[in-house]
Amino acid sequence: MAAEEIKEKGSNFIREIVKQDISSGKIKQVVTRFPPEPNGYLHIGHAKAITIDFGLAKEFGGKCHLRFDDTNPSREEQEYVDSIQEDIRWLGWDWGDNLFYASNYFDKLCEWAVHLIQKGKAYVCDLTPDEVREHRGTLTEPGRNCCFRNRSAEENLDLFTRMKNGEFPDGSRTLRAKIDMAHPNINMRDPVLYRILRATHHRTGDKWCIYPTYDYAHGQSDAIEGITHSICTLEFEAHRPLYDWFVENLPVEHKPHQYEFARLNINYTVLSKRKLLTLVTKGFVSGWDDPRMPTLAGFRRRGFTPSAIRNFCESVGVAKANSTVDLAFLEECLRDDLNKKASRRMAVLKPLKLVIENYPDGKSEELEVSNNPEDPSYGTRMVRFSKVLYIDREDFSPDPPPKFFRLAPGREVRLRNAYYVTCTGFKTGDNGEVVEVTGRIDEATRGGSSPDGRSPKVTIHWVSAADSVEAEVRLYDRLFVKENPDQNEEGKDFLDHLNPDSLVVLKNCKLERSLEGAKPVDIFQFERVGYFAVDRDSSENALVFNRAVTLKDTWAKLKNKK
Numbered sequence: 001m002a003a004e005e006i007k008e009k010g011s012n013f014i015r016e017i018v019k020q021d022i023s024s025g026k027i028k029q030v031v032t033r034f035p036p037e038p039n040g041y042l043h044i045g046h047a048k049a050i051t052i053d054f055g056l057a058k059e060f061g062g063k064c065h066l067r068f069d070d071t072n073p074s075r076e077e078q079e080y081v082d083s084i085q086e087d088i089r090w091l092g093w094d095w096g097d098n099l100f101y102a103s104n105y106f107d108k109l110c111e112w113a114v115h116l117i118q119k120g121k122a123y124v125c126d127l128t129p130d131e132v133r134e135h136r137g138t139l140t141e142p143g144r145n146c147c148f149r150n151r152s153a154e155e156n157l158d159l160f161t162r163m164k165n166g167e168f169p170d171g172s173r174t175l176r177a178k179i180d181m182a183h184p185n186i187n188m189r190d191p192v193l194y195r196i197l198r199a200t201h202h203r204t205g206d207k208w209c210i211y212p213t214y215d216y217a218h219g220q221s222d223a224i225e226g227i228t229h230s231i232c233t234l235e236f237e238a239h240r241p242l243y244d245w246f247v248e249n250l251p252v253e254h255k256p257h258q259y260e261f262a263r264l265n266i267n268y269t270v271l272s273k274r275k276l277l278t279l280v281t282k283g284f285v286s287g288w289d290d291p292r293m294p295t296l297a298g299f300r301r302r303g304f305t306p307s308a309i310r311n312f313c314e315s316v317g318v319a320k321a322n323s324t325v326d327l328a329f330l331e332e333c334l335r336d337d338l339n340k341k342a343s344r345r346m347a348v349l350k351p352l353k354l355v356i357e358n359y360p361d362g363k364s365e366e367l368e369v370s371n372n373p374e375d376p377s378y379g380t381r382m383v384r385f386s387k388v389l390y391i392d393r394e395d396f397s398p399d400p401p402p403k404f405f406r407l408a409p410g411r412e413v414r415l416r417n418a419y420y421v422t423c424t425g426f427k428t429g430d431n432g433e434v435v436e437v438t439g440r441i442d443e444a445t446r447g448g449s450s451p452d453g454r455s456p457k458v459t460i461h462w463v464s465a466a467d468s469v470e471a472e473v474r475l476y477d478r479l480f481v482k483e484n485p486d487q488n489e490e491g492k493d494f495l496d497h498l499n500p501d502s503l504v505v506l507k508n509c510k511l512e513r514s515l516e517g518a519k520p521v522d523i524f525q526f527e528r529v530g531y532f533a534v535d536r537d538s539s540e541n542a543l544v545f546n547r548a549v550t551l552k553d554t555w556a557k558l559k560n561k562k
Contacts, residue, residue, distance in 0.1 A: 012318040030062030031228045038080040040273040041288040041295040042087045045264040051313040054093040066095040069102045073201040087296040102217045117156045124159040142182035143189045166209045219243040223252035233263035265324040267483040292479040303533025303548025308337040343371045346461045347511040347526040350393040353436045359387040369417040388465040390510040395460045405457040414459040420445040468510040471543035475504040
């Protein structure tokens with residue numbers, strides 16, 4: 001799905017279902033939930049789910065629960081719980097008093113497991129995990145009944161109690177629902193409800209040595225909390241019959257219903273938690289909040305705004321069929337947002353000295369410039385001009401190629417908000433590289449306009465050498481060079497498609513003095529360059545900026561060239 005194909009306001013079939021449920025009197029108050037597993041950081045795909053869950057509750061005057069489905073202590077950590085809450089708040093949503101955990105319901109879930117055993121609808125199975133998979137069958141072949149399937153309720157209850165009391169080794173037994181091993185839906189072929197796992201839980205400690213599976217805990221948690229619309233991504237559609245089976249066969253007061261929507265897929269990106277964890281643990285990125293990561297923490301550190309991400313999620317819409325969104329559209333949402341909000345500053349990332357020959361030594365002057373032409377309320381600032389300036393190395397060529405209209409010998413350009421300048425010469429170092437450019441300004445063009453009406457084709461930015469601050473600038477780009485890094489290729493995996501130029505670090509960049517006190521994560525537009533955010537690695541004496549996004553879609557140009 002390309003940027004031009006996405007409408008201003010995305011469609012939402014779930015919204016229509018909610019409207020109908022309210023108008024028909026089926027429900028009185030909308031109650032949704034966002035149910036993350038605390039085994040990783042939230043990514044941009046979760047932002048879409050958050051926008052749907054919290055957005056619907058807000059639109060219809062209901063409430064949205066934040067519930068951690070913490071049923072696998074071997075992979076869950078308090079760090080993830082804290083980061084998830086921080087990310088949701090950063091996006092602008094609040095769950096109020098409605099913070100819950102599946103672990104809140106472990107006692108009740110265990111009681112309900114006993115209920116299923118007593119009703120002859122669950123049994124203890126001694127098969128190994130490999131044997132369970134072997135018995136399950138395939139999409140085209142039915143499964144085979146387990147030899148332990150016909151144990152009596154009394155024997156199953158005794159074994160389950162002993163499982164709970166820690167009498168058996170990890171993985172030696174499971175509790176399974178007794179449904180139908182020939183069911184066309186594999187999820188209904190006697191799924192596991194409990195497994196033995198000795199792992200310290202981040203909330204319950206060592207109280208439990210058996211833990212419920214996600215499929216068992218998830219729907220029952222919805223039922224306990226009175227969720228009216230249990231909204232999941234499309235991969236859970238095949239799990240819905242099991243979700244309904246549990247609701248129908250357990251003594252729950254509330255019977256929720258599950259609705260599925262297409263998950264968010266973005267090109268040049270992977271959103272699998274397993275793959276994101278691999279990137280972190282193997283050191284391909286600096287952490288979950290590396291600005292190249294599609295995590296919300298990474299986007300925040302890079303310089304993305306909550307409103308840009310919310311606008312992106314709302315514009316993409318809620319569909320029933322999977323599709324892939326162009327990453328360029330997310331970047332365009334950020335540009336649109338920052339164009340209105342970001343103050344302008346001048347920064348020279350690859351400095352080249354420009355000496356103004358006809359400007360007196362020791363003289364300087366202050367020029368008033370706009371902080372944001374899109375919004376006069378941002379006011380103005382004063383920028384110092386002096387004899388020695390820095391311009392970007394890419395803005396000068398000693399032997400300009402065709403269609404190069406920037407500074408060159410004998411050529412005049414405009415110094416932004418300052419003067420017209422004409423290049424009079426340049427100096428080179430021992431290796432032949434240009435190290436200094438000389439020029440003369442037209443004093444009648446102060447402020448950047450000429451009384452005779454002439455206008456250079458190009459305006460370049462600059463920074464006064466005497467009034468600049470140094471910074472490290474990190475140029476972040478797409479983490480993968482392939483549009484679909486997940487696509488299987490013989491002998492390759494997603495790590496083979498990493499972009500070697502996803503991070504370029506520039507040292508000794510020259511910035512105007514007004515940026516000296518910038519704090520993480522202040523965001524600015526570096527004029528003619530892009531949007532940049534102050535990184536948390538900055539200190540009082542060492543500024544570090546991350547490029548959030550370029551001013552234009554450079555990848556579109558690259559595609560066209562190819």
